Amino acid sequence: MSRALGAVLLAFAVVFAAAWVRYSPPRPLPASAPPERFSAERARELQRAIAGDGVVTRAQGTPGHERAKGELVDALSRLGLNPEVQHAFVCGRHGSCGFVENVVARRAGSDPNASAVALMAHYDSAPASPGASDDGVGVAAVIEAARALSHDPPQRRPVVIVLTDGEESGLLGAEAFAQLHPLAKSVRSVVNVDARGSHGPSNLFETSTNNAWLVGLAAKNLERPVSSSLFYEVYRRMPNDTDFTVMKATANGVNFANLAGIDDYHTPLDSIANADIGTLQHHGEQVLAMARALGESTEAEHPPAGDATWFDVLSLFIVRWPAGFTLPLALAALALVVGQAIRMRAFGAKGLFASLATLGGGALATVAAGLAMKASGALAVPWIAHPAFPLAALHGAALFGGLSVAAATTREATPRGTWAGTWILWSLLGVGAAYVAPGTAYLFVVPALAAGLTAWLPIEITSGLAAVVAGILWLPLDTPIYDAIGFIIPPVIAISTIVLLSALPPLLRGLPRAVWIGMGVVTCAAIGVATLQPLFSTVHPQRANVLFRQDEDAAHAYVQTSWGTLEWGSPPRSMLESLGPLEMLSPRAPLPVSLPCPSVETTRITVAAPALEVEKSSVENGHRHVRIRLRSLRGATSLLLVFGDGKAPRNVVISSHGQVASSSRGWLVLRGIPTEGLEVDMTADGPDPIDLTLMDVTPGVPKDTPAAKAVDARRALEGVAVPFQEGDITIATKHARL
Template sequence: MPQRTWSAVAWLLVIAAVGALAVLAFRPPAPLADAPPAEFAAGRAEEHLRAVARWPHPVGSPDNERVRRYLVDTAGGFGADVSVETDDVVVPWRGVQRIATTHNVVARVPGADPTGRALLLVAHYDSVPTGPGAADDGAAVAAMLETLRALGERPVRNDVVFLFTDGEEAGRLGAEAFVRRHGVGDYGAVLNWEARGSGGPVWMFETGPGDGPLVSAFAAASGRPIANSLAAEVYRLMPNYSDFTVFLAAGARGLNSAFIEGVHDYHSPYDDLARLDRGSLQHHGETMVGLVRGLGNADLRAVDGGRAVYFDLFSRVLVHYPMWLAVVLAAVTVLGLALLIRVGRLRVRRVLRVAGVAAGAVVVAAGLAFGVWRLVAVLRPGLAFLALSEPYERGWFVAGFAVLGLAVLLAAAVVVRRCEPAEVVAGALVVPAVLLAVTAVALPGASFLFQWPLAAGLVAVRRPGLAFLPPLVAAAIHPPLVGTLLVALGMPLVAVGVAFALLVGVLLLPLFRGLPRYCAAVAAVVALALVATGAVRSGAGPDEPRPDALVYRLDTEGGRADWLSGDPGTDAWTARVLGDRPERVTLSDEHPVLDKPLMRADAPVLDLPAPTAGLSGGVVRVTPGARAWRTHVALTGLRDCRFAGHPLDDRLLELYGTAPREVDCTREPGVPVVVEVTDQWPGLPEEAAALVGPRPPDAMPVQSGSRAHDAALVRAVFRF
């Protein structure tokens, strides 16, 4: 093997080692069973979590009240001034008016020498109806209680307010109520804490305007300050939300953090204490305590500053600098590359040819990844309907698609083999240079992705023997970002992750030129073998259950009942009542919660308690059944409706909890009033579950938020 080949292989191994180290470092800290009183210990926080996450506790439920009492008693026992703020809330949501009574728990710890603005920590204590919420958001709630206790051991300068919101899962209802009551002017910074899974490191993924001082505080808050401004740029463009969305809209400054691994447990019965990564709980708490110490002693009247560009190195150091500097660096670096190409008398046509091949490799790799996953979805259709479309054997798929991208790059290296080494280096750098110029203007928070690999590559244009420098720098920054992106997007969007990886992966072209031509074919075979292995191994079993669901629908007016399911097809459990060839229907007009195609079969009519409604003048009084957690109400023949003084823009209402609700309307002259009320129960009622029998061990209930989950729908119609 030629010396050039040996050198390339050696540097590729070094680059791979750096990338592996970056991935391995992307982990939460080890949990502490105990720690000094002023420090955080996951073991102490776990006792709070054990009390909070016993059972599902959605807004309006008896268990929600149980958790609220625990929060009040515990925070008060730690010396905080505690109050419960009860509000009727109306929030428009996708064509309906969501209505609930929220109970926010507010615990204030007075500061030793307040600067005039308080620090606000926020986590929601409600859960979805399909899971006990140990991670989402019990871990943050427990961490806040332990942080509150630690704060009492070492007070800070400013007031610190711990806000436990209600109704976040129903659409940020508690946060809306708090902001309507208080605004955000009294708070120098808002720190929100979330989870989308059962483990992984806590990742600060969203900031507000003027985030520079807060990013600096985050950098110093813990030994693992994991964050990057790319996430903030991307999240800003997505339709996702959390309580932090409400505070940002009101003009607050702050940070939003979460852990996101273990997505199969998200919003499911497995979001329990047994599945929770205690390291994630420790990371929540260490970061909280560090931020409370740092910001709690800062002048919170002066936390507003310029926006920052930031990213972590090996999950231990947060690099951050002003956004204006990022624009200057980008301009200097791009112009530097252009100057080096000119001074070096490189053949511009050859350089652009290499750049074209590199850009083409990105497109081809993304297209192949899309096509291969589509083929997997056709051959194994059940994989696309796993929890959040994420196969259990994702490691095989991630490895396979990574090697597929390498195969494309190896093939591209063969195409540019005849170009001079300096031309290949320069051409490979043109792609990140163009992206750097674009992001510096359009998404400056993402500019670091290309800034530092490109800067490292400038010297290699004049000295091609240093072509290992750009991919070496990229290996220290990019692998955890690619992995996190794949977790956030899910395997159906793996093509995006592959394209993202290859945007800097093209920097490997100069090194790949020294490898034998057959390497591309070998890599392609290995990639397909890895993906095939993942497809074969991803089967249902007790350790990897397949989510399924049944909905029992009872129409008391028509005296009819149905079995419904939003699953792609029947399995051994659902076929017991749906049969092998159920009817396909769409019921979105009747039930807003059922907004996707469904399988349907006749069901026996059970004697289930139904909601009631009455009309007195123009006041409609709706009383949900005792087992409902959500109730839909459609009003006909009424206009100008109001609830608790709030005007209702739509006459399709979504009520949470079982308390009776009164809606004040004006009757439309000569039009009959019709009130359609549908209770939604969490899970199948015992009467219906007995007809189906127990769910087999290789299946699990569908998560809330992904598609129709186990429930009963009990509909009643009232005419006046």
């Protein structure tokens, strides 16, 4: 191994260690901290109060929800903010409608004509979760930030505290505030906080459009920034949403979230005991800094046009430039590298393709390792109890594939030739990224510029310096990539290793065969150990719900380990056996949002089906018009309307509240249904009757049924399996042709 290669690998190790330290949340400040500072220990008391005993959910309509709402009103009242509870019925964009109770307060600014800054978080939780982190951490961060602001002189712009309800039901609270609350018209900036896990740093992962000025504020005011345009580019292409999705339609702002600790997400494990207080500290510092910056900003009311490309450097500072400069910078890097290669007379066929071959070899080997672990069942679910060996296998495979190819392709190539091939490839990747996703291009453009600008130095030095710059940008991505997507696409987990290897061919000439052969042995051993390890543990339990559904013609018990398109593995065998003989089980989808899951037909019990009263049914101008009243006879507060063939009527109006419902997915969820029910008007294309299945949903399953036995079987697993999302539920259905 050359000295230069050894120095680069040592630098990589230092960067990785620095990233591990810098991207860990900061230490919490004590309750004795100065009053104008954010203190996680002060905020923790409120987080603990709204999370309760760690068992009770804060889902809409539950006692935990009512108790938490009271805690928030009391906390804001103690700050002298005169909070109000916004009671509203609203329909959202995700096929849901419901009653919500937002908690809203306002602190006046010094300029009576200035628009407001909203600090937002949601206080409801998923039905199966106490929500200490999702989003108890956000609520506590917002209120403690508001307390710290109260010790400042009034800012120029007023601050509106918006603690939303019904986020887990489809962003309903944010919709209610945006559509119906009088203060919403004054809000032009938003700082939102959410959580997808129980620990990890606070990531500024999303902004509104025309974000260059916002990124500038973040760069000047965040002491420990964790942010990049890479996060922004990836997230805006994903189907995920937060309350910020609603607000950014009319306001500018930033969105913070932590990603680590998905083991606890939307399960009973999302408790105070598992919520990292350092994460609370980091969220609070970020919220407070941006609230102060936006509160005095004059750009917020009339934001200048233009987006930014940006990234933090080891959470020390943010580097940024106008997004419009990204493609010119990429082209400049390409021109500079090509010009240097011409100057050095560095062109040679063997050297030019060494980096590309190294990149391809690492990628193919990682794909093979991922497929092998998928086939063996080691990666049967996205996140597993013991990820260390699968991670080692994937990164080891990248090293084996990349180094073995590099050893072959650099053997007869000159260092100058491999330098030219390496950085021309990186420059071309930067140009391509600048065209397709400008926010990601910095990952290639900055190292390529470093290579071109230092090319007058000896080849080993310029190659090493550029590789270290690449390492500073790529190595910090290792942890958040796993937190974000798990093993859904295994090769992506090792992308930093794959890409960084392609920066090293100029330093790999003469690499001993024992190095890459050793990496192959390590990879095979890691795959073997990964295959033998259990997928689940009490720290990382399997998600498994039990459902009892009774239709008009049959009753079924289900064990469900999927939600939407995300699967959590085959259900525990003991839970399936509790339903009856395994050969009697058949796959069925109990809900429109579910994938098929094991079910067994069981004895019918006394469960009142939901009531559906037809108040009007007629054909006018060739279209079917129907008015119905829906209610539950067993006290269910959630109703689900499923339309025949997955095709909803073109117009669905909750006429008792004047809200137009979005039912484009072929179903509609109604939350918080009162005892008198709801009146619904529907208009269908054409005169044919409307086929409808009405479901009412209650928590828990009936006693003395196979579903209850499955719950007992899960309990016997002693925490290796837990409910998630909606939790265990009973569904009663009624079919109608209207």
